[in-house]
Amino acid sequence: MTTEGYALNVLVLAGGSGTRFWPASRHDRPKQFLRLAGQSSLLHQTVDRVLPLCGVVGVWICTTGDLSAEIERVVPDVPRDQILREPRGRNTAPAIAWALSRMPDEARRGIVVVLPSDHLVRDETEFRDALHRAAEIASTSNTVVTLGVVPDHAETGYGYLELAEEPAADTGARRIIRFTEKPELEKAENFVKSGRYLWNAGIFVFRGTVMLDHLRRLQPGIMDALAAIEREPDRLAEHYAEMPKVSIDYGVMEALDDLVTLPLDCGWTDLGSWDALAGVLPRDQHGITALGDVVSLDCDDSIVYAEDGTVALLGVSNLIVVRSGDAVLVVPKGRSQEVRRLVAKLGEEGREDLL
Amino acid sequence: MTTEGYALNVLVLAGGSGTRFWPASRHDRPKQFLRLAGQSSLLHQTVDRVLPLCGVVGVWICTTGDLSAEIERVVPDVPRDQILREPRGRNTAPAIAWALSRMPDEARRGIVVVLPSDHLVRDETEFRDALHRAAEIASTSNTVVTLGVVPDHAETGYGYLELAEEPAADTGARRIIRFTEKPELEKAENFVKSGRYLWNAGIFVFRGTVMLDHLRRLQPGIMDALAAIEREPDRLAEHYAEMPKVSIDYGVMEALDDLVTLPLDCGWTDLGSWDALAGVLPRDQHGITALGDVVSLDCDDSIVYAEDGTVALLGVSNLIVVRSGDAVLVVPKGRSQEVRRLVAKLGEEGREDLL
Numbered sequence: 001m002t003t004e005g006y007a008l009n010v011l012v013l014a015g016g017s018g019t020r021f022w023p024a025s026r027h028d029r030p031k032q033f034l035r036l037a038g039q040s041s042l043l044h045q046t047v048d049r050v051l052p053l054c055g056v057v058g059v060w061i062c063t064t065g066d067l068s069a070e071i072e073r074v075v076p077d078v079p080r081d082q083i084l085r086e087p088r089g090r091n092t093a094p095a096i097a098w099a100l101s102r103m104p105d106e107a108r109r110g111i112v113v114v115l116p117s118d119h120l121v122r123d124e125t126e127f128r129d130a131l132h133r134a135a136e137i138a139s140t141s142n143t144v145v146t147l148g149v150v151p152d153h154a155e156t157g158y159g160y161l162e163l164a165e166e167p168a169a170d171t172g173a174r175r176i177i178r179f180t181e182k183p184e185l186e187k188a189e190n191f192v193k194s195g196r197y198l199w200n201a202g203i204f205v206f207r208g209t210v211m212l213d214h215l216r217r218l219q220p221g222i223m224d225a226l227a228a229i230e231r232e233p234d235r236l237a238e239h240y241a242e243m244p245k246v247s248i249d250y251g252v253m254e255a256l257d258d259l260v261t262l263p264l265d266c267g268w269t270d271l272g273s274w275d276a277l278a279g280v281l282p283r284d285q286h287g288i289t290a291l292g293d294v295v296s297l298d299c300d301d302s303i304v305y306a307e308d309g310t311v312a313l314l315g316v317s318n319l320i321v322v323r324s325g326d327a328v329l330v331v332p333k334g335r336s337q338e339v340r341r342l343v344a345k346l347g348e349e350g351r352e353d354l355l
Numbered sequence: 356m357t358t359e360g361y362a363l364n365v366l367v368l369a370g371g372s373g374t375r376f377w378p379a380s381r382h383d384r385p386k387q388f389l390r391l392a393g394q395s396s397l398l399h400q401t402v403d404r405v406l407p408l409c410g411v412v413g414v415w416i417c418t419t420g421d422l423s424a425e426i427e428r429v430v431p432d433v434p435r436d437q438i439l440r441e442p443r444g445r446n447t448a449p450a451i452a453w454a455l456s457r458m459p460d461e462a463r464r465g466i467v468v469v470l471p472s473d474h475l476v477r478d479e480t481e482f483r484d485a486l487h488r489a490a491e492i493a494s495t496s497n498t499v500v501t502l503g504v505v506p507d508h509a510e511t512g513y514g515y516l517e518l519a520e521e522p523a524a525d526t527g528a529r530r531i532i533r534f535t536e537k538p539e540l541e542k543a544e545n546f547v548k549s550g551r552y553l554w555n556a557g558i559f560v561f562r563g564t565v566m567l568d569h570l571r572r573l574q575p576g577i578m579d580a581l582a583a584i585e586r587e588p589d590r591l592a593e594h595y596a597e598m599p600k601v602s603i604d605y606g607v608m609e610a611l612d613d614l615v616t617l618p619l620d621c622g623w624t625d626l627g628s629w630d631a632l633a634g635v636l637p638r639d640q641h642g643i644t645a646l647g648d649v650v651s652l653d654c655d656d657s658i659v660y661a662e663d664g665t666v667a668l669l670g671v672s673n674l675i676v677v678r679s680g681d682a683v684l685v686v687p688k689g690r691s692q693e694v695r696r697l698v699a700k701l702g703e704e705g706r707e708d709l710l
Binding site: 023295297306308309310311312313314315316319321323325326327328329330331332335338339341342345346349351354 | 378650652661663664665666667668669670671674676678680681682683684685686687690693694696697700701704706709
């Protein structure tokens with residue numbers, strides 16, 4: 001979609017496969033396919049959220065081949081040729097480079113918004129407004145703009161963007177001095193107190209050709225592989241496997257001098273684990289957050305996710321109970337980050353049937 | 356089967372429908388149908404246990420009409436005409452009277468052993484030996500003999516039989532002075548300490564005609580209804596509904612002067628609730644009692660019953676988790692007696708689909 005002189009396209013990165021939402025998330029159904037909040041999957045919500053910005057003709061989804069059928073099912077309105085299939089996931093820098101190489105020239109010369117596929121946003125209007133302002137900046141300045149979430153608590157699970165003291169311009173954007181990965185709690189508390197840190201939400205806005213220039217300079221291994229694929233498209237998988245596995249944050253963003261961020265205050269969450277559900281879904285008067293058919297008696301402060309069937313709780317507190325397909329998970333509240341340990345154990349024990 | 360001059364038949368009472376094993380037990384699948392311990396249902400185990408005593412020709416099962424199809428499925432070797440269908444359960448005194456009235460004359464004149472269908476017995480040889488001795492006493496003395504379980508702890512959930520000081524005879528049988536229903540803990544402790552109390556296991560051995568005489572005298576309402584059914588078999592359900600709902604313990608046994616008991620020490624349990632599983636199934640080194648496909652990490656002292664699918668526990672203690680069909684139950688250890696409260700709530704909320 002062309003708006004105010006530039007094409008705007010949204011690239012949704014949907015190749016990820018986490019383990020923190022096991023047993024709801026499995027190899028063939030990662031988090032972005034889950035209906036963790038609301039009536040549709042996180043991916044579907046992500047696409048719906050940007051339609052007013054770019055229409056369905058401007059939505060591109062980058063994923064791995066084995067997830068693409070499910071994606072076609074979940075967002076049937078996105079044209080099939082805008083679902084870009086990586087032979088295999090190699091982190092976000094290759095995904096973005098590959099996606100840009102597959103877009104038509106006009107899109108690539110325009111503004112591209114990169115979005116994760118599995119986040120939640122409460123205030124969608126504010127979200128789109130911020131993206132729109134970021135697109136304006138990226139189109140006039142040729143900088144890469146990130147959207148940084150204004151933190152409302154000292155989260156240790158996110159990366160932080162450290163801002164320069166002064167605004168970069170009269171656009172409200174701020175220059176980023178430094179990326180800081182998941183900090184210790186005390187550090188995170190200081191970050192939030194200082195008012196000079198934003199959460200890195202993995203949202204980037206840039207002119208496609210500008211990003212490709214950066215990639216050419218900073219990640220020649222990726223661009224060489226793309227050139228090889230161009231020459232020998234029948235050896236796609238082979239050349240793809242040559243790309244370094246590197247994130248766009250680490251591989252490009254952290255190396256840029258003129259990176260700016262726009263603060264985003266829209267009720268954003270990445271829903272990092274089962275515990276996070278308590279923050280986004282309603283609780284009853286006993287502190288029970290329930291999704292699905294849940295019956296409880298003498299219980300409090302628990303999270304229940306019943307994807308099918310019924311979950312009945314009697315006299316329990318501070319539990320997370322998940323029922324999804326053939327598996328049930330029970331874990332205390334506050335420990336759902338450790339689900340990946342359980343998943344690792346299942347892997348070690350050869351329980352591929354459960355993964 | 357005729358042995359040593361008298362016919363021996365076993366009457367298994369299998370009409371009960373408890374709620375304490377929800378969600379595994381439902382209206383159409385009460386506890387006796389569950390495989391709570393071992394490879395077969397409690398009913399199947401009950402029948403197998405007495406086959407050396409009376410053969411399959413001596414096994415009678417009294418149940419209600421709506422359970423009879425499932426019974427035929429679970430114990431297919433028992434001849435269909437030995438499965439006696441009450442139109443509707445009206446407690447044990449009517450069930451026994453009705454069953455006796457349906458047995459052939461020879462069986463009725465012989466010895467009948469009444470057994471619950473949903474108990475567990477560890478030492479089956481000892482169990483049969485005690486039944487055999489009880490049958491001997493009942494055949495020579497025309498008394499009603501109960502088997503009383505030697506208590507190994509101060510259980511408040513059972514009824515107790517108070518014994519006379521002196522043995523009734525040289526058979527090892529003891530006269531029963533009194534039935535005491537579920538006592539308070541302190542009382543139960545005194546009972547066990549005294550050595551003069553046995554658990555009432557609901558196991559009775561008598562000559563059929565003797566029991567019918569007692570019933571005629573003590574429960575004329577039941578016998579009148581049976582006579583009416585005899586006259587008007589097409590009005591069975593109607594006359595059956597006229598019978599008083601009364602247990603054999605209360606309606607007959609407690610009124611008898613010459614009731615004796617034989618102590619039974621065979622590892623008996625009535626498996627009264629999910630908590631009881633911990634006493635009869637093996638535990639792993641972390642105190643986890645697991646049945647079915649169970650995965651646990653950093654857990655201890657829990658009971659898991661996964662009838663289908665997989666139950667995964669992470670970092671929990673002292674929980675009972677049950678997965679059966681469309682329902683999952685989570686309740687702390689020690690509180691499974693309260694499952695009936697949960698079931699009551701489900702009933703009040705119109706959740707017949709779960710009951």
